[in-house]
Amino acid sequence: MSSTRKFKKVEKPLSQTRHYSLCIPTTLVSDCRNLSQITHKVYQVAKFASLFNVSEVVILEDNSQVDATKKKISTAKLILALLQYFVTPPYLRNTVFNEKFRPYLTAASKLPRLSTLPFTRYQKQDHGRYREGLTIKMQKPTLARKKIGKVFKQTKYINIGKSKALALQSQLVPINARVTIDTITRKIVSPQEAYGDFTGLDSQYGYYTRIASSFTDLFMKGPLKEGYTQSVYVPLTTRDTSIPELSSLPTAETNPHILLVFSTWDTLARAFKLDQDQFVDCQGPQEFFDAQLPCPVSNSDVADAIPMTLTTLSTVF
Amino acid sequence: MAVKHKSESLKHEEGAAKKAKTGLLKLKKIMDIESNVVKYSICIPTTVIDNCNNLEQVTFTAYQIARTAVLFNVQEIIVLDQSKDKKHEKKSRSKETISDCLLLATLLQYFVTPPNLLDTTFKKKNKLYLKCASTFPPLNQLPFMNASAEQHYKEGLSIARDSSKGKSDDALTNLVYIGKNQIITLSNQNIPNTARVTVDTERKEVVSPIDAYKGKPLGYHVRMASTLNEVSEGYTKIVWVNSGDFHYDEELSKYHKVETKLPYIAKLKKSSTSEKPCNILLIFGKWGHLKRCFRRSDLESSSLHHYFSGQLQFPASVPQGNIPIQDSLPIALTMFQRWAS
Numbered sequence: 001m002s003s004t005r006k007f008k009k010v011e012k013p014l015s016q017t018r019h020y021s022l023c024i025p026t027t028l029v030s031d032c033r034n035l036s037q038i039t040h041k042v043y044q045v046a047k048f049a050s051l052f053n054v055s056e057v058v059i060l061e062d063n064s065q066v067d068a069t070k071k072k073i074s075t076a077k078l079i080l081a082l083l084q085y086f087v088t089p090p091y092l093r094n095t096v097f098n099e100k101f102r103p104y105l106t107a108a109s110k111l112p113r114l115s116t117l118p119f120t121r122y123q124k125q126d127h128g129r130y131r132e133g134l135t136i137k138m139q140k141p142t143l144a145r146k147k148i149g150k151v152f153k154q155t156k157y158i159n160i161g162k163s164k165a166l167a168l169q170s171q172l173v174p175i176n177a178r179v180t181i182d183t184i185t186r187k188i189v190s191p192q193e194a195y196g197d198f199t200g201l202d203s204q205y206g207y208y209t210r211i212a213s214s215f216t217d218l219f220m221k222g223p224l225k226e227g228y229t230q231s232v233y234v235p236l237t238t239r240d241t242s243i244p245e246l247s248s249l250p251t252a253e254t255n256p257h258i259l260l261v262f263s264t265w266d267t268l269a270r271a272f273k274l275d276q277d278q279f280v281d282c283q284g285p286q287e288f289f290d291a292q293l294p295c296p297v298s299n300s301d302v303a304d305a306i307p308m309t310l311t312t313l314s315t316v317f
Numbered sequence: 318m319a320v321k322h323k324s325e326s327l328k329h330e331e332g333a334a335k336k337a338k339t340g341l342l343k344l345k346k347i348m349d350i351e352s353n354v355v356k357y358s359i360c361i362p363t364t365v366i367d368n369c370n371n372l373e374q375v376t377f378t379a380y381q382i383a384r385t386a387v388l389f390n391v392q393e394i395i396v397l398d399q400s401k402d403k404k405h406e407k408k409s410r411s412k413e414t415i416s417d418c419l420l421l422a423t424l425l426q427y428f429v430t431p432p433n434l435l436d437t438t439f440k441k442k443n444k445l446y447l448k449c450a451s452t453f454p455p456l457n458q459l460p461f462m463n464a465s466a467e468q469h470y471k472e473g474l475s476i477a478r479d480s481s482k483g484k485s486d487d488a489l490t491n492l493v494y495i496g497k498n499q500i501i502t503l504s505n506q507n508i509p510n511t512a513r514v515t516v517d518t519e520r521k522e523v524v525s526p527i528d529a530y531k532g533k534p535l536g537y538h539v540r541m542a543s544t545l546n547e548v549s550e551g552y553t554k555i556v557w558v559n560s561g562d563f564h565y566d567e568e569l570s571k572y573h574k575v576e577t578k579l580p581y582i583a584k585l586k587k588s589s590t591s592e593k594p595c596n597i598l599l600i601f602g603k604w605g606h607l608k609r610c611f612r613r614s615d616l617e618s619s620s621l622h623h624y625f626s627g628q629l630q631f632p633a634s635v636p637q638g639n640i641p642i643q644d645s646l647p648i649a650l651t652m653f654q655r656w657a658s
Contacts (some may be wrong), residue, residue: 031454047644054636110369115563115639262654296654297388304388307647314633315652 018249018308021056022049022226023218023261026075028302039107044303046086049207050116052310054258056208057083060218062267073104075210082108087117087206089132091161096134117206130189133158134166135173135180215271216278218261219288229256233289236300236307237280240267246291249313260309261289262302344580346627347543349552353587354594355657358393359386359649360548362602363400363417364561365642376449379424385419387456389650390534392596396422398543399602402609415446422539424450429536431461431472433496434513438474458528461515468627469519471495475512493523508594532609544614545607552598556582560645562603565638574622575604582627585656599649600625601642 024045032038049057063078064177073081082099088096097105136159154172156166158181168185173179182189212218224227233243249258261268273287295308361382369375374442386394398418415423417509423443427450430438437523439447457464461472470622473493489507493516504521508514515526526535542548557579559565567576604621610620618624629649640648 032452035450036373036377037453044381044644047641051635051640051644110370110373115641116636296658297390297649299388303385304384307644308651311632311648311651312655314630315655 019055019255020052020313021058021059021222021259022306023058023212023259023263024079024302025263025267026079026307027264027267029075029079035104036107038078038188039082039111041303043086043108043111044048045133045306046083047114048116048306048310050087050308052314054207056223058216058218058222059083059211059265060207060257060261060263060271061211061213062270064297065095069110072100072216076213078104080209080211081105083207086111086114089161092132092134092159095159100146109205131160131166131181131183133160133166133179135159135175135177135179137175146265163269215244215268215275215285220270222259226255228259229261229288231261231262233268233286233292234260234262234305235268235294236262236302236305237264238298241265241286241292243286243289243292246293258313260313262292262305262309264300337437342577343467345575345583347555347578347584347586348556348627349586349588350581350595350597350657351588352591352593353589355653356388356594356596357391357653358395358552358596358598359391359600359646360397360542360598360600360602361577361642362394362561362606363421363605364403364602366421368393368404373447373449375420376453378423378643380428380450380453382646383425384430384456385647385650386537387458387534389647391537391650393538393540394425395598396425396539396541397545397547397548397600397602397610398541398634399542399606402558402606403552413598415494415543417444418541418543421448422541426539428456429459429539431459431496434474436473436496437494456536457535459536462534469517470524471501471518473501473514473516473518475508475510475514476500477510487587489506497621510572545612547615548600549598549624552596553598554595554626555624556597556599557604557607557628558599558601558649559604559628559631559638561642562605562638565604565636568635572604574583574620575628578622579625580627581630585653587639587657597653599653601645601649603638611654 028045029038031040032041045057048054059076059079061074081097082105085097085105086092088157091115093105095108096241109215136157137153137155137230153174155175156168156172158164158173158179160181160183166181166183166186168188171188173188179188180190181187208223209225210221212221219227219231229251232246233241235241249256272279272282276282293312295305296312297308299305299308366375366378369378369410381384385391396418398416400417415519423439423446425433427439427447432455452530457463461470469628473495475490476492476494478490478492488509490510491503491507493503493508493514494500495516495518501516501518501521502514503523508523512522516522516528517524517529528552608621611624616624629652631640631645632652635648
């Protein structure tokens with residue numbers, strides 16, 4: 001190991017290739033009274049998700065909840081925006097979140113950054129070799145004045161939060177994509193290459209977020225082609241279900257992707273019922289889960305269950 | 318092959334050392350708790366709220382700690398005053414006149430105080446600091462938080478007898494305040510003054526809270542301490558949880574002793590020989606601060622790593638040290654809960 005490396009390596013190989021997706025229902029924030037309480041709850045989820053290297057957070061929309069009329073965006077969207085906010089590099093936040101989201105992010109902007117993400121760290125953050133960027137449109141300068149400027153689908157300019165956009169050396173990339181840039185060679189690199197030596201882990205550059213508006217979306221609209229390897233239900237009620245207890249997890253070599261669903265049974269059953277016509281022979285949501293993993297202490301809060309479950313998964317299995 | 322495997326370490330005997338990739342000799346240990354029942358207490362340094370900008374964030378931090386502590390049925394929370402151990406003086410949050418230590422202890426106590434006793438427990442001048450805390454959902458795991466449940470049991474505070482009948486030095490009383498100017502006169506019991514008790518409002522007697530609430534968690538006690546000897550009084554097993562140290566790096570020489578002298582706990586060994594529950598104290602915080610705190614404490618141990626029985630290795634991708642204290646709490650307690658079960 002060369003001693004000149006900027007970032008130190010923390011080798012924890014146990015979970016190197018085991019990926020987790022968390023599914024949280026919008027009931028997460030049902031007991032919150034104001035925006036800052038919602039923000040803090042989501043912040044807690046974001047902190048643990050980044051600590052345990054979670055690669056995806058899915059928000060399951062619970063339609064039974066009547067949204068307060070004062071709110072302009074739905075609860076699911078609010079959670080999504082907040083979750084995304086915490087993994088967005090500070091210098092890109094103004095670009096990623098437009099004006100209409102600002103009021104919802106006031107409490108979030110006062111919170112400390114997530115310390116585990118390489119690009120939100122304070123140390124030499126503005127002088128680092130690798131940076132997160134957002135690809136921006138390019139136009140032909142002559143045509144732009146006539147306002148009929150041809151818009152390219154691809155671009156070589158990246159907004160890296162500095163006064164000047166960075167032009168790529170020889171690559172063209174689609175617009176509005178989040179990329180990791182090597183500012184010296186001016187090339188797009190994989191986050192593993194950029195931050196890999198920072199933590200020694202694959203996806204510790206934040207998580208992806210998505211909203212599942214129905215029960216089918218939760219399983220079918222994932223980013224993986226082959227779907228999730230295993231789905232585990234984390235019960236937040238003491239209701240008995242026919243799902244067997246979790247006995248083993250697939251070994252890390254097979255690169256498994258495990259979906260953890262934190263929910264009360266009622267919420268799941270409701271979501272399932274809305275989609276029932278799509279599943280002809282299905283009795284209920286229990287058929288979609290391989291196993292269940294109860295919390296070590298009885299608990300009914302999603303935010304409390306997440307650290308317990310993730311700790312259990314990485315110590316016991 | 319990359320080493321420092323957690324699962325492998327279980328196979329090793331007590332004290333067996335394993336060579337890590339970084340060249341550090343790390344000790345592993347199986348902690349013998351000599352009992353079947355484990356009870357936890359935690360020690361939270363005041364540095365936990367150092368990065369909070371306003372009262373609201375302080376309240377959230379305290380709330381998160383309180384929530385986790387109640388969930389895991391923590392017996393006692395000790396707030397360790399570390400204002401003297403910091404190198405740099407912190408900019409104080411505006412509008413605050415009480416110390417961090419008192420503020421944190423007040424908030425922690427607030428979350429486990431039954432609603433009917435709030436007005437007697439907290440002084441008027443401290444109400445200011447509870448402004449945010451009062452908007453939080455109460456900790457429903459505590460049976461006395463919902464007035465509707467267990468109607469005839471109430472939490473109360475014993476108060477002195479009316480002193481108008483001359484000076485009574487009586488340390489005992491039979492009056493119990495249960496909120497809203499309601500006072501219960503116990504039928505045939507005398508109890509010490511200003512004690513928190515559970516009363517049966519029908520039979521007018523003091524009962525054991527464990528019987529009254531059928532083994533539900535009852536919350537924790539809050540205590541303040543300024544030195545480590547005050548913290549660890551009465552505890553046999555003291556475990557350090559490396560947290561709140563955002564610049565921790567195991568290869569730095571100042572952390573050399575932490576990595577080589579202080580064993581990592583690999584599992585707990587239980588035995589049913591003793592009826593007495595084993596009280597484990599988890600101390601959170603940064604090594605540097607604790608070391609300075611240790612120096613000004615009056616302890617028998619020669620150095621800080623002898624003071625601890627061991628330290629905790631966080632699972633999987635959770636970094637050692639570089640984790641907020643309130644977040645390391647549920648992780649640490651889950652690990653102990655899993656080992657103990």
